[in-house]
Each structure stands twice: as structure tokens, then as C-alpha cells.
Amino acid sequence: MTFSALQEGSLNSEHFSFAAAASDDAHDHARSLQHWKQDYEQLSPGRFSGHIEEVWFGNIQIFRERTNQIVHEAGFPWEGSRTFGIPLEADGEGWYCGETFDRNSMLTLKGGEDLDFRTPRLLDIIAVTADTATLNDYAKRIEGRDVEAEIGKQRIIHGRPEKADELRSFLLTVLNTVKTTPHVLEHAAMRKALEQAVYGSLIAAIGNGSEISRPPQTSQARRQIVDRAREYMRSHIDEPITVADPCAELDVSRRTLQYSFQDVLELNPVSFLRAMRLNGVRRALRKSDGAKESVADVAARWGFWHLSHFAADYKAMFGELPSETLRNGGLRRLAAPSSGG
Numbered sequence: 552m553t554f555s556a557l558q559e560g561s562l563n564s565e566h567f568s569f570a571a572a573a574s575d576d577a578h579d580h581a582r583s584l585q586h587w588k589q590d591y592e593q594l595s596p597g598r599f600s601g602h603i604e605e606v607w608f609g610n611i612q613i614f615r616e617r618t619n620q621i622v623h624e625a626g627f628p629w630e631g632s633r634t635f636g637i638p639l640e641a642d643g644e645g646w647y648c649g650e651t652f653d654r655n656s657m658l659t660l661k662g663g664e665d666l667d668f669r670t671p672r673l674l675d676i677i678a679v680t681a682d683t684a685t686l687n688d689y690a691k692r693i694e695g696r697d698v699e700a701e702i703g704k705q706r707i708i709h710g711r712p713e714k715a716d717e718l719r720s721f722l723l724t725v726l727n728t729v730k731t732t733p734h735v736l737e738h739a740a741m742r743k744a745l746e747q748a749v750y751g752s753l754i755a756a757i758g759n760g761s762e763i764s765r766p767p768q769t770s771q772a773r774r775q776i777v778d779r780a781r782e783y784m785r786s787h788i789d790e791p792i793t794v795a796d797p798c799a800e801l802d803v804s805r806r807t808l809q810y811s812f813q814d815v816l817e818l819n820p821v822s823f824l825r826a827m828r829l830n831g832v833r834r835a836l837r838k839s840d841g842a843k844e845s846v847a848d849v850a851a852r853w854g855f856w857h858l859s860h861f862a863a864d865y866k867a868m869f870g871e872l873p874s875e876t877l878r879n880g881g882l883r884r885l886a887a888p889s890s891g892g
Contacts, residue, residue: 590624602616609745610686614678616676621643632661636658641673642672647668686750740854741854744854776807777815783797794808828855846873
């Protein structure tokens with residue numbers, strides 16, 4: 552099945568699933584979203600048209616839902632989850648859990664809470680439903696944030712427009728990547744990097760939460776953090792690690808790691824790890840003959856999920872596109888003298 556041309560259908564793997572569905576009935580449409588219990592009632596006159604695209608991997612469900620009539624949505628998400636939704640397009644006024652919202656509002660719902668949503672006449676929304684415990688554990692350990700405490704009883708989070716735009720763009724890119732190249736999620740490094748990128752983007756969009764109080768770091772302490780982080784990265788570089796891994800290993804927040812790298816190396820830890828992974832991709836491409844693995848496969852194995860950004864970073868680092876490295880590696884092997892007699 553070619554997902555770039557997919558209108559309706561599904562793809563299920565041991566590691567992920569992708570589904571797309573279209574409906575001309577609001578009641579049927581409510582049952583398109585997996586593991587949610589929902590009832591939709593159409594409130595405005597006219598022919599109903601609804602469409603859902605949905606991907607699952609790890610502890611994450613990402614979906615995009617489009618409807619063209621005013622609909623009342625009731626129900627609840629799967630137990631133990633936290634949902635964040637942000638409109639891509641909204642024509643008319645909508646109400647969510649008793650409050651009005653606009654395009655820059657982030658709607659949130661916790662598993663066990665009732666959904667009470669009267670949509671605008673036209674609504675296009677993208678959302679993430681994540682395991683609450685996993686998300687909050689990540690936020691505390693890696694970002695030094697208590698997300699659940701920050702959200703409290705809020706159903707609508709009013710963030711800055713630029714943060715809303717960043718989240719919209721990021722989630723659309725993730726969904727489109729999975730839709731067009733679903734096989735990349737077969738790689739553990741890709742699933743891990745993508746899941747943590749989703750968590751990081753959600754946490755960034757929630758607001759300007761304060762970092763959990765930690766003792767101040769001296770210059771010597773920051774140097775020790777950098778030395779230990781670099782040692783950890785190098786000793787695990789052949790594994791699907793992310794910046795969150797040394798944070799967890801050293802029991803420091805991402806912000807502390809960031810400050811330490813900036814002070815000691817004048818480089819952030821993301822850039823340092825990206826450089827190490829880019830070098831890993833280059834070594835793999837130079838060894839590959841291109842018959843078994845494509846550039847996209849190698850990049851996914853090293854945790855690069857945004858292929859256009861990856862290609863730009865790769866060219867900036869090495870002066871050639873990854874496809875050129877793969878092709879030149881094959882040419883070198885063809886030109887090498889035979890070891891036969």
C-alpha cells in the first residue's frame with residue numbers, strides 16, 4: 552500500500568500502526584478513532600464529511616481530524632492518557648468544556664475526564680494522546696518540569712502564537728513522515744527519537760514552567776557533567792541514544808546539561824550528539840552498497856526522522872549529500888583492485 556496516495560486503509564506492524572478513514576456520517580465518524588469511546592451528533596444542516604488520519608507508536612497516538620459541520624462530541628479517551636489538540640483551521644466559534652477557544656489555544660483532556668466539545672462549522676485539528684505517566688516522568692527527569700501540576704484543572708492552555716505554530720508544524724511533519732515513509736518506524740532508534748521529540752514539543756508548548764529546584768552548579772561541577780555526558784555518548788554511540796539518555800544517566804535536567812555544555816564547550820548537547828550520529832551515518836553509508844539499505848533506512852537507524860533536515864545537516868557537515876556518499880562508496884568498491892590471483 553502506498554501511503555502517499557492513501558485515502559482510506561490501514562497498515563499494522565509489530566512496532567506501529569497507521570490508519571486513514573473517511574465518513575459521510577457523524578455517528579460513524581466518531582468510531583474511527585481507536586481506543587476512544589465517543590458519540591457525535593451533527594448540529595448544523597448539510598451533508599457531513601469527516602476524515603481521520605491516525606498513527607500509533609510507543610506510548611503515542613497522533614491523529615488529525617477534519618469535519619465540515621457543527622458537531623457535538625461527547626465521550627472520553629483511553630485510560631491513563633493525556634491528550635493535547637491544536638486547531639489547524641477553524642471556521643466559526645467553538646466551545647470546549649464550557650469555554651470558547653481560538654486557533655492558538657491548546658485543548659487538553661486527561662483519561663477519565665469527559666469530552667464536551669461543540670466544534671466550529673469547519674474544524675481541522677491535530678492532536679497527540681500520550682501515556683500520562685510516561686510523559687510526566689520524562690518531563691520531570693529530562694526537562695525538570697511537573698507538567699501535570701502546571702496543567703492542573705485547565706482544559707484550554709492559552710499559549711503564545713509562535714509556540715502554537717511550532718507545535719502545529721512539528722506534528723504535521725511527524726504525521727506526514729509516517730504517512731509517506733511508514734517503514735522508518737521499524738527502527739527502534741527512530742521510534743525512540745520521535746517519541747521523545749513529541750514529548751519535548753508538547754512540554755515546550757505548555758508554557759513557561761519553572762524548572763524543578765536543583766542545587767546551583769559550579770564551573771567544576773559543570774565540567775564534570777560534560778565529561779561524563781561525552782563519555783556516556785561515546786560508549787553508547789552505536790545504540791539509539793538521545794540527549795535524554797545522558798540526562799537520565801547523570802540525573803540532571805536537559806537545561807542543566809545545556810548550560811554545562813555551553814559553558815564548557817560553547818556548544819549545546821544536541822549539536823554534539825547530532826555530530827556524533829552524523830558521523831555514524833557517514834560510516835554506514837560508506838560501507839553500504841545501497842542494495843539492502845537506502846539513505847532513509849540508514850538515517851532512521853541512527854534516529855534521524857526529518858529527512859530534509861537530516862540531508863541539510865549532513866551536507867553542511869560533510870560537503871556532500873548522503874546520497875552522494877552512498878554512491879561514491881559503491882564506486883570506490885567497484886574501483887578497488889580484486890584480491891583474486
